[in-house]
Amino acid sequence: MSDARQTTRYTEYHPRWYRSRVSTWWWLARWPYLKFILREISSVFVAWFVVVLLLQIRALSRGPQAYSQFERWLQHPPVVLLNLIALFFVVFHAVTWFNLAPRAMAVRFRGKRVPDLWIVGTNYAAWAAISLVVAWFLVRS
Amino acid sequence: MPETISLEVLRYSPERDTEPTFQRYDVPLNKDWVILDALNYIKDKVDGSLTFRWSCRMGICGSCGMMVNGEPKLTCATFLSNYAKEGRPVRVQPLRYFPVIRDLVVEVTDFMSKLQSVKPWLIRKEEKPTSEGEYLQTPDQLNRYKQFSMCINCVLCYAACPVYGLDPVFIGPAAIALAQRYNMDSRDEGAHERMDVLAQHEGIWGCTFVGECTKVCPKNVDPAGAIQQYKLTATIERFKSFLLPRGAK
Amino acid sequence: MAKQSNEPVLWTLFSAGGVVAAFVIPVHLFLLGLAFPLGWIPAPRYDYLLALVHLPLTRLYLFALCFLAVFHWAHRFRYTLYDGLQIKHLNELIFFCCYGGAIFGTVLAGYLLWNFR
Numbered sequence: 001m002s003d004a005r006q007t008t009r010y011t012e013y014h015p016r017w018y019r020s021r022v023s024t025w026w027w028l029a030r031w032p033y034l035k036f037i038l039r040e041i042s043s044v045f046v047a048w049f050v051v052v053l054l055l056q057i058r059a060l061s062r063g064p065q066a067y068s069q070f071e072r073w074l075q076h077p078p079v080v081l082l083n084l085i086a087l088f089f090v091v092f093h094a095v096t097w098f099n100l101a102p103r104a105m106a107v108r109f110r111g112k113r114v115p116d117l118w119i120v121g122t123n124y125a126a127w128a129a130i131s132l133v134v135a136w137f138l139v140r141s
Numbered sequence: 142m143p144e145t146i147s148l149e150v151l152r153y154s155p156e157r158d159t160e161p162t163f164q165r166y167d168v169p170l171n172k173d174w175v176i177l178d179a180l181n182y183i184k185d186k187v188d189g190s191l192t193f194r195w196s197c198r199m200g201i202c203g204s205c206g207m208m209v210n211g212e213p214k215l216t217c218a219t220f221l222s223n224y225a226k227e228g229r230p231v232r233v234q235p236l237r238y239f240p241v242i243r244d245l246v247v248e249v250t251d252f253m254s255k256l257q258s259v260k261p262w263l264i265r266k267e268e269k270p271t272s273e274g275e276y277l278q279t280p281d282q283l284n285r286y287k288q289f290s291m292c293i294n295c296v297l298c299y300a301a302c303p304v305y306g307l308d309p310v311f312i313g314p315a316a317i318a319l320a321q322r323y324n325m326d327s328r329d330e331g332a333h334e335r336m337d338v339l340a341q342h343e344g345i346w347g348c349t350f351v352g353e354c355t356k357v358c359p360k361n362v363d364p365a366g367a368i369q370q371y372k373l374t375a376t377i378e379r380f381k382s383f384l385l386p387r388g389a390k
Numbered sequence: 391m392a393k394q395s396n397e398p399v400l401w402t403l404f405s406a407g408g409v410v411a412a413f414v415i416p417v418h419l420f421l422l423g424l425a426f427p428l429g430w431i432p433a434p435r436y437d438y439l440l441a442l443v444h445l446p447l448t449r450l451y452l453f454a455l456c457f458l459a460v461f462h463w464a465h466r467f468r469y470t471l472y473d474g475l476q477i478k479h480l481n482e483l484i485f486f487c488c489y490g491g492a493i494f495g496t497v498l499a500g501y502l503l504w505n506f507r
Binding site: 015016029036100105113 | 153155160211238241242243248284285306307349352355356363365370372373
């Protein structure tokens with residue numbers, strides 16, 4: 001005789017979930033994603049600048065002729081084009097970096113959060129000032 | 142204003158289908174209707190088999206999150222008339238990056254377990270007995286974490302985060318924002334306990350500050366900000382523990 | 391306590407590099423890559439630059455710039471490859487190529503600047 005309080009056993013039904021795979025081209029699907037990837041790619045051009053800088057230092061240490069050769073190399077159209085693109089990306093990096101700065105740091109003054117615009121503005125002002133200082137050192141003979 | 146608007150809704154029945162398909166419905170275009178109203182109209186009058194989650198219909202429960210034209214939205218807070226001029230049907234799909242159980246319903250257990258792992262409650266070394274009164278907090282202390290406390294767990298941020306899509310072990314924006322809500326609460330003493338979970342690669346370090354989570358958040362929680370601020374905190378802690386190995390803890 | 395991750399250190403280098411790159415590289419690249427070669431602004435003479443780079447402070451500045459910028463690239467590029475191309479299975483290879491490249495660049499910069507005559 002079976003126990004009257006025999007518990008009912010249920011077979012668990014597990015629905016077949018649908019999972020879609022993320023495409024390799026996920027970053028092309030939406031404009032904000034593409035902007036993000038472009039921002040990340042700017043790091044390649046930061047590295048490119050370091051290469052150019054090191055080439056300049058090497059040319060300087062090898063004498064005036066080597067340096068003139070380096071300067072002529074910089075004038076080649078493909079190099080100019082590459083540096084133009086690099087400049088765009090490096091500026092893009094700077095702009096996106098400064099605009100995101102207030103997010104990364106919750107700056108508080110006397111208990112109140114400093115408005116985002118102040119932090120962004122300070123960064124841009126510092127950028128202008130530092131650029132002028134660097135230019136002053138280089139635009140001389 | 143035209144009389145009707147078309148919706149293309151993703152349908153998926155686990156018993157019948159192997160792939161989801163779109164089904165087109167025409168609904169009346171009322172100027173004060175939201176997408177949720179349209180879905181309820183379809184379920185009531187057109188196709189009772191359409192399945193979706195909703196509850197409060199006023200943007201506080203977090204149940205009705207779905208993709209509307211490719212963007213994560215609360216369907217109770219997205220007006221139908223915004224899409225009237227587009228000239229093409231409004232696409233409604235389940236939240237991205239989550240497994241689809243049926244139609245517009247997704248499985249969010251992954252988020253739930255991640256949320257639990259960050260211990261989203263006040264942790265105290267010693268509880269104050271009730272006889273000693275309340276924990277007091279100044280408005281300034283409240284403001285340090287208030288923004289992060291606005292989270293309604295709607296997981297729109299997870300649907301927007303490409304890192305979560307690419308690497309499902311990533312703990313995700315809302316979980317970290319809620320961990321910060323407690324870390325920054327003056328009554329809490331549990332920051333160290335949460336750090337073990339957060340300071341992993343699957344924790345904050347997976348985040349590359351895309352920032353989409355903040356953009357789609359319906360409550361202005363700014364999870365991206367919470368994560369970046371926590372990166373700084375975790376880094377300082379790391380350097381502190383390196384420089385004073387036995388001292389700090 | 392869970393195993394201490396080294397991510398904070400790498401992130402610090404990335405952040406410092408990002409700050410330096412943002413403030414200083416645009417003007418440098420504009421002058422060196424466009425304004426001087428295209429003649430918009432007269433380029434500095436060889437003797438002047440030689441003397442300028444000779445100063446220890448200049449070399450320190452240039453070293454810091456190269457070191458931080460290249461580690462900024464390594465960290466960011468590593469995550470771009472990881473996420474963007476979804477080639478997680480090459481995770482370790484990416485890690486070593488990126489930070490290895492950064493170390494190589496730093497050593498190269500140090501060598502060039504230290505031996506600058």
